[in-house]
Amino acid sequence: MEIVLRAAVIYFFLWGITRVVGKRELGQMSAFELVLLVTMGDLIQQGVTQEDYSVTGAMLAVGTFALLIVFFAYVSWRFPRTREHLEGLPVVVVLDGKLREDVMRYERLSDTELCTAMRQQGIEDVRDVRAGILEPDGNFSFFTDGEQRQQPDKPVD
Helix, strand or coil: CHHHHHHHHHHHHHHHHHHHHCHHHHHCCCHHHHHHHHHHHHHHHHHHCCCCCCHHHHHHHHHHHHHHHHHHHHHHHHCHHHHHHHHCCCEEEEECCEECHHHHHHCCCCHHHHHHHHHHCCCCCHHHEEEEEECCCCCEEEEECCCCCCCCCCCCC
């Protein structure tokens, strides 16, 4: 019964934390913040199952993480010069229809992943891409000239 009570306390605590952190932060998590959420899950599990015998300890750890997320989001918003260091920069991975292999290697991005992202945005051929950008949040942005490249005419049987 004690575990149920602990789980209920943690549930309401997390509900309050998600209300404080806000939709922007939860909807636009970076990879690092995702790792933090996984870590929070482990801390919560320890508090709920009494491995560290402290619900207060789990709440303090999760609360600290949440406050840090909000703090760094505020710093990034208030001081634009810090964004590069806190959030990362967008990187051009396709330029004028050509893959930038050196950048892709640095970002550990395969051409298969890139082609999958292009197809998801309705782009058939990399040559149609004027610029392809890997955003700091891991999403891709592709810019085309607006016209799809003409395929060679196939002979009719």
